Amino acid sequence: LNPWLAMILAAVLAAAIAGLVGMPTLRLKGYYLAMATLGVNEIIYILLVQLKSLTNGTDGISGIPSLSVGGLDLGGPKAYHLVVWGVALLMLRFCLNLTRSRVGRSLRALHRSEPAAQSLGVDTSYRKVQVFMLAAVFASIAGSFDAFYVHYISPESYTITFSIILITGVIIGGLGTIWGALWGTVAIVVLPELLKRLNDDITNLVFGVLLIFIMVVWQGRTQGLWQSLKSWMTRHTTGGGATPPGGSRPPGGSAPPGGAAPPGAEE
Incomplete structure (x- = not known):
């Protein structure tokens, strides 16, 4: 199987699993969601260890080939680092563009207040699952690059x-x-x-x-x-300490000349 095709298939599989896991678990919020995903992580880890016929258990899979483009081997450290950094920058650019898009604006609204986002017509459950799946794709790509570089992958690695x-x-x-x-x-x-x-x-x-x-x-x-x-x-x-409530400290933290009150203080 072509390594690049294998990377794409792995990303699709990761997105599918994230979608299945995300639909029930994304009802949780914050750190409770993080703990739930850690629990799922442990379940998948145990399954991968037990499925020895497929994953070779804790011994893992070795002999994974290097990535190549048009006959050019990318197994060397310099070439591989350039490729990885290039992909990382593309992913960063994608995320920055996403935040400026209609989807990004709905995600910001969801982040600030889920009830408010729902009142604006945002399908919050759908957006959460979307982001969950996108994060899984990014994680899968990173894991694939790691496996193709060290030529080995095992449940013990993650x-x-x-x-x-x-x-x-x-x-x-x-x-x-x-x-x-x-x-x-x-x-x-x-x-x-x-x-x-x-x-x-x-x-x-x-x-x-x-x-x-x-x-x-x-x-x-x-x-x-x-x-x-x-x-x-x-x-x-700055200012020699905490800022006074309801206003800002004058430059240097000192009182105005002549003991005068700051503008707006006499009301």
Whole structure:
């Protein structure tokens, strides 16, 4: 089977599974939805491990061929990285265009208020399943590129721990934003490398504690941890402290000359 055709078929299969899973689970919201999808992830993992005749169990499938275009082998690191970055930029461009389209506007309305979106005629259930399926296609493409690069794939490559790390990255960057997903990806790639220098076994512990913090303290917030940290630093480094309620602090944080009240204060 041609590798490019296999990648397309895998993406179609991923979209179909996401559609079937999404219809019942998307009634949940926020982190409860994330936990439900993690449960489905574990079920699929167990099935793949048990179907040894198809997947070879935990031993996985080896000998996966490299990608090629017109006889040009893309198995080398430089060529492969160029292709992967090119596809990633195309996917990013697609998402940016989507946010500016009619579908994107309906998704923003859904993100802000589902009842309000429904009152405007948005089929919220349909839109949720659409986005769920699109995310599955993107994840499938990424997994295919990984498999064709290392020439191997196994259920052990995508455990529930890996899914938890991905969810944590999205929350770190910020929910509901494209750039938040990019920042979150940088975080979950760089942070494990830094932690490995301390201890190879500490990565899962740190991500577990971070996820518990997010579930208990950060519940219901869409602003990412990085964005919130920037906002906190801005508030505490400009104007010498918190901004007075109902107004803004004068430049430099000092009172107006002569003790005069700010404009509009005397009413």
